[in-house]
Amino acid sequence: MNTDAIITMIIITGIVWGGLVFLVVYAMRKEKDKTRE
Amino acid sequence: MMIAMLGMAVGTGNIWRFPRIAATNGGGSFLIPWIIFLFIWSIPLIITEFALGKAMRQGPVGAFQRLIGKKYAWMGAWVAFTATAIMFYYSVVTGWCLRFVVASVTGAIPGSKPGAFWLSYEGSLSSVLTHGSAILIATFVVFRGVKGIEKASRVLIPSLVVLLIVLAIRAVTLPGAERGLNFLFTPDWNALADVQVWLQALTQNAWDTGAGWGLIVTYAVYMRVHEDTTLNAFILGFGNNSISLLAGITVLCTIFSIQPDAASSIVGAGNNGLTFIWIPQLFKQIPAGQVFMVIFFLALLFAALTSLISMVELVTRALVDRGLNRKRAIVTVGLAGFVFGLPSALSPDFFTNQDAVWGIGLMVSGLFFSLAAIKYGLERFRNSFINPSGDILIGKGWNVMMYVVMVEAVILLVWWLSQTISDNGLWDSLNPWSSWSLGTVIVQWSIVLACLIIFNPYLVSNKSPRTTDEH
Numbered sequence: 147m148n149t150d151a152i153i154t155m156i157i158i159t160g161i162v163w164g165g166l167v168f169l170v171v172y173a174m175r176k177e178k179d180k181t182r183e
Numbered sequence: 184m185m186i187a188m189l190g191m192a193v194g195t196g197n198i199w200r201f202p203r204i205a206a207t208n209g210g211g212s213f214l215i216p217w218i219i220f221l222f223i224w225s226i227p228l229i230i231t232e233f234a235l236g237k238a239m240r241q242g243p244v245g246a247f248q249r250l251i252g253k254k255y256a257w258m259g260a261w262v263a264f265t266a267t268a269i270m271f272y273y274s275v276v277t278g279w280c281l282r283f284v285v286a287s288v289t290g291a292i293p294g295s296k297p298g299a300f301w302l303s304y305e306g307s308l309s310s311v312l313t314h315g316s317a318i319l320i321a322t323f324v325v326f327r328g329v330k331g332i333e334k335a336s337r338v339l340i341p342s343l344v345v346l347l348i349v350l351a352i353r354a355v356t357l358p359g360a361e362r363g364l365n366f367l368f369t370p371d372w373n374a375l376a377d378v379q380v381w382l383q384a385l386t387q388n389a390w391d392t393g394a395g396w397g398l399i400v401t402y403a404v405y406m407r408v409h410e411d412t413t414l415n416a417f418i419l420g421f422g423n424n425s426i427s428l429l430a431g432i433t434v435l436c437t438i439f440s441i442q443p444d445a446a447s448s449i450v451g452a453g454n455n456g457l458t459f460i461w462i463p464q465l466f467k468q469i470p471a472g473q474v475f476m477v478i479f480f481l482a483l484l485f486a487a488l489t490s491l492i493s494m495v496e497l498v499t500r501a502l503v504d505r506g507l508n509r510k511r512a513i514v515t516v517g518l519a520g521f522v523f524g525l526p527s528a529l530s531p532d533f534f535t536n537q538d539a540v541w542g543i544g545l546m547v548s549g550l551f552f553s554l555a556a557i558k559y560g561l562e563r564f565r566n567s568f569i570n571p572s573g574d575i576l577i578g579k580g581w582n583v584m585m586y587v588v589m590v591e592a593v594i595l596l597v598w599w600l601s602q603t604i605s606d607n608g609l610w611d612s613l614n615p616w617s618s619w620s621l622g623t624v625i626v627q628w629s630i631v632l633a634c635l636i637i638f639n640p641y642l643v644s645n646k647s648p649r650t651t652d653e654h
Contacts, residue, residue, distance in 0.1 A: 147361045151211065151368035158214050158368070162221075162428055166421040173414055176574060 193340060193426055194490035195276050196390040198347070198483060201427035202434035203457045204387045210366045210435070212374035216384035218424070224385055224591060225394040226420045227584035228549050230577065231556055232394070233412035234568035236403025242500040243397035244642055247551075251558045256642040257635040258551040262397040263501045264631055265548050267519075268541040269396075270494035272527035272534055274321070274520055277491050278313030279304075280484040283459060287476045293463035297441065300463075301456040306531050314528040315521055321491040322517030325499060326510070340489070343482035344426065346475065350462070351429050353469050354436035363439035366446060367431055378602045382595055386542040391423045395549035401497045413573040434458050437465040455531055495520065505642070532618040539619050540627050547628070550592035553585045561585055 147155075205213050239246040247259030282304060286292045292300050304310060354360060374380050389395050399419075403412070438445045438461050462479065466472035495516050502512035527534040556564050561582040569577050603612045603621045613622035635642070 147364050148369060150370060151365045154211055154214065154370055155364065155368040158218055159428065161218060162421060162424045166418070166425045169414070169418050169421055173418060176414070 193343070193423060194486045195273075195280065195483065196387075196490070197423060197426040198343075198430040198486070199276060199279075199458045200390055201387060202431045203454055204383050205367065205431050206435060206438075206457060207454060208380050208383045209371055209374045211368050211370040212372075212380055213384055213387075214368065215370055215375065216381045217388055220385045220388040221392070221420055221424055223584065223587050224549060225388050225392040226416055227581060227588060228389075228394040228552055229392060229399055229416040229419055230413055230569060230581065231552050231564075231585070232397070232399035233403045233406075233416055234564070235552075235555075236400035237406050237408070237410075237412065237572065238568040239400075240404050242404070242497060242504050243400050244501050245504045246400055247555055248643060251555050253643045254639065255555070255558075257632075257639045258555060259397075260501075260635045260639075260642050261544075261551060261632065262395070262400075262548045263497060264635065265541050265544040266396045266398060266494055267498050268537065268544065270491065270498065270520055271524040272537045273487075273491055273494060274318040274524045275310065275314045275528045275534060277317035277321070277484070277487040278310060278315075278528065279456075279459060280480060280487045281317055282309065282313045283463075284477065284480040284484050287463070287473065287480050290473065292476070293467050297464050298456070298460045301460045305456060306529055311525060311528045314524050317488070317491060318495075318517055318520040318524065321488060321495045322513055322520070324488075324492050325495045325516075326513050339482045339485040342478065343486055346479050346482065347426065347429050347433065349469075349475075350465060350479070351433045351436075354433045354440070354465055357436060357440035357465075357468060359440040359443055360436035362443060363436035364432070366439060367435045378595065378598045382543060382546075382599055385546055385591070385595065387427075388424070389545040389549065390542060391427050392420045393423075394420075395545045395552060396497075397548065398493050398497055401493070401500050404500070409572050411572065411574045412569065413575045413577055430458070433465065434461050437461045455534060536618045536623060540624050543624060544628065546592050546595065549588055553588040553592075556585050557589065 205217075235246050235250065239249045241249060242259075243262040244256055244259035247262075248256040251258075283292065286300060294300050355364065393399055406412075434457060438457075441461070441464055442448070463476060466476040466479070469475065495513070498516045499509065499512045502515065503509050507515070527537055565577060565581055569581070600621065606612075607620075612620060613625070614620050615622040615626040617623055
């Protein structure tokens, strides 16, 4: 793979997949806090 | 509710349309505007739609009418019409999924020559039959209730995601797969000066996430008052784009592994069947591929069906809001869906035309949502409809985003108009009979807009909306 493709792939997948993982973890923690209350 | 919405949004838009549009528009150059539009188009609009549906408890036509007044009901009707026009050919795509389930069971795919089965099927009478079956199933489900489909979707949509992950891993480990990754991720900065890339990136992001379709408004009608809309909006946006990216990597790595010089043949129009042609070839490369292929197409069929069902529900809801009996409304939608989907089932050119015209129509729908929120008062909208039910409070950034959405739509429309005319000349650009031209878009949009504005008084409903937390 060329360098441009590697950099773009890291940025795009990092934003999209990283963002999704962050949101799912955040939502689960929020749900857990709610059930604890 | 969230699973139902993901079912609505995760569909063929991610698996069939994204790889095709990304490939057609140059791969890497397309991804940059596509990701930008997730933040400055789709997510702000999804938040708006959730809030609007929950607050107004009516479909798009009634919601616009209640928000900004009776004389603007036509704006909501445009949103509903665009989703309806997409439904006409979406039913054809759902039919394709149905045909590929059968073909994978009978072993008709994968053939020795990629694309042979697709070419014998696209635009044939068999395509009409599967289109009719798809709209019949969707109408029947809306008629009888969505419980069975919801249960099946709970299993099949996660299995589709798992299968897609497995397929993506296999695809990137194929010999020569890096050519596909290079194609998908290498940006050609010069291509960013082409309005088509931006236009298609916005349209595809709206297709992926369901932003501006009015479907989220319809779903939000049934949401509990205290359900968090902001977090849901973010998860919906990111979840959908994640699936699209996975599908793009899978399809393009497979294509470039089997056909190293594919770049010249997949860039440009006429690649409606990209996913349907190449995914079966990938299943050839994995153990028990035939079994997994049946599961894949079955899951894809269910993903497509859940989206089609939500479109049938949206149109039905709009007719019921206008006072039509629900049963009659469903039958009307089913019949109209079959009849108006026929040209797309029979003619790939007509299909391409409708996908282009109403895909970009979503941009106008998004523009109308932003205008409605601006007219109502952004501060008032945010404080009354968005923030009261959210765990995450939305700040003034959303107000700014609504203006950004409006400016984006106007700039893209003007840029597209001027670039098309300067590239192709005035008369060629305005040819309304071309499968893809400025003229065909202007003529079809103008006819629909004129009808909706003229008949606006008949669109207005005096029915009271649901005001209680019924579901």
